[in-house]
Amino acid sequence: MPKLSIVIITLNEEKNIGRCIDSVKEIADEIIVVDSFSIDKTGAIATEKGAVFIQNKFVDYVVQHQFADLKATYDHILVLDADEALSDDLRESIRNTKKYWKNDGYSMNRMTNYCGQWIKHSAWYPDMKLRLYDRRKGKWTGSKIHERFTLVEGCTKGHLKGDLLHYSFKTISQHVNQANHFTNLTAGAAFENGKKSGFLKIFFSPALKFIRNYFFHFGFLDGYYGFVICRISAHATFLKYIKLKQLCDQQNKS
Numbered sequence: 001m002p003k004l005s006i007v008i009i010t011l012n013e014e015k016n017i018g019r020c021i022d023s024v025k026e027i028a029d030e031i032i033v034v035d036s037f038s039i040d041k042t043g044a045i046a047t048e049k050g051a052v053f054i055q056n057k058f059v060d061y062v063v064q065h066q067f068a069d070l071k072a073t074y075d076h077i078l079v080l081d082a083d084e085a086l087s088d089d090l091r092e093s094i095r096n097t098k099k100y101w102k103n104d105g106y107s108m109n110r111m112t113n114y115c116g117q118w119i120k121h122s123a124w125y126p127d128m129k130l131r132l133y134d135r136r137k138g139k140w141t142g143s144k145i146h147e148r149f150t151l152v153e154g155c156t157k158g159h160l161k162g163d164l165l166h167y168s169f170k171t172i173s174q175h176v177n178q179a180n181h182f183t184n185l186t187a188g189a190a191f192e193n194g195k196k197s198g199f200l201k202i203f204f205s206p207a208l209k210f211i212r213n214y215f216f217h218f219g220f221l222d223g224y225y226g227f228v229i230c231r232i233s234a235h236a237t238f239l240k241y242i243k244l245k246q247l248c249d250q251q252n253k254s
Contacts, residue, residue, distance in 0.1 A: 001098055003029035005072035006080065008051070009064055010034070013082035014041040016167065021049045023085035023165075024078065027094050034068040042082075061147040065140040076101070078132045079149070083167045084110070090162025094132060097160065104155035105133035110164040114225050115171065122219035122229045123212070129164060130157065143189045145182055172228060179236040187243035191251075197244040205241060210234035 006028045010017060021031055031051040035042060036058035046053045056067050069077060078094065080086075086094070090108055097106060109126035112119050119125055130149055138151040151157060169175040190197075210230050213219050219226040 002076040002101055003074040004094075004098055005029065005074040005077050006031045007065075007068045007072055007077055008033045008046075008080050008082055009036075009061075009068055010038060010042050010046070010082045011036040011058070012038045012040045012042060014038075014045055016083040017042050018045050018049060019085050019167070020080055020082050021046065021051055023091065024080070025050075027078075027086075027091060027098065030073055032068060032071055034064060034071065036064070061145065062140045062142055065147060065149070069135050069140070072135070075135050076133075077135050080131065080164075081166075085165045085167070087163045087165055090160060090164060093160040093162050097132065097158075102156070103158040104137040105130050105149070105151050106158045106160050108132070108160045108162065108164050110166050112166040112168050114169055114175075114229060117222070117225050119222050119225065119229065121217055121221045122214070122226045123217040123233070124229065127166075128159075131164065132160070145185050145189075172232075175229075175232055179232055180239065183236050183239040183243055186240050187247060190240070190244050191247040195244060196248055197241040202238065202241045202245065206234040206238040209237045 004027060006024045008017070008020060008031070010033055017033070024031065031049075033042075033046040033051045033053050035046075035053060035055050037055055043053050043055075052071075054071055056064065058064055065079065068079070076098075093108075107128050107130045110129050111125050112127070130151070133149055133151070137155045138149055140147055141150045142148050169178070210233070213233055214227065214230040219230040222229070
């Protein structure tokens with residue numbers, strides 16, 4: 001039976017790190033927390049709960065995950081965000097997978113808690129993530145905010161029963177602030193890749209985003225917060241394209 005390293009990346013996660021570590025203790029052979037120099041009690045809580053606490057300067061998520069995986073003792077790794085925790089069913093699935101490891105990587109569904117409500121539609125669920133893997137069979141890839149572990153060609157992938165519980169926004173304001181921050185990054189990444197933005201994208205893409213998420217992904221079944229999520233997601237699409245257009249316009253003027 002392979003031993004399992006749990007890897008968690010943190011920055012000022014004192015409100016979440018304890019819950020995250022507690023959810024994996026029963027299946028972990030070691031817990032590694034790689035921190036970007038938090039100024040709160042993240043380190044003290046992680047250490048108190050038995051994790052190995054390492055600090056490393058943050059460059060981007062791909063680089064940080066690559067560093068964290070290298071610090072793990074064992075090749076089989078489960079990676080979590082600090083604001084995530086394992087459901088009972090998912091923890092049992094991982095326990096069984098350790099006993100009968102068959103694939104090179106395993107995905108799982110992530111369910112998000114938004115302002116105290118579990119979101120089961122709105123294009124937020126099932127938010128499938130590959131988080132359990134043999135580090136020898138792939139590598140971390142992606143852009144500044146869309147990082148992922150990618151298995152090499154020919155590897156096998158399984159899917160685990162149970163949910164990865166994501167405790168996200170406690171207030172709508174937090175969601176709005178993150179949308180503004182992330183669209184700075186996505187617009188910047190699109191600009192670096194030579195993408196363009198114009199009136200048609202600015203006008204139609206947000207509307208299409210809302211229609212897709214609210215109607216075709218059944219966001220209306222999530223009630224009031226389903227509407228809020230779909231509306232903010234649509235607005236984030238609007239922000240991304242107007243920010244991208246501004247970057248392109250500034251380049252043309254220079």
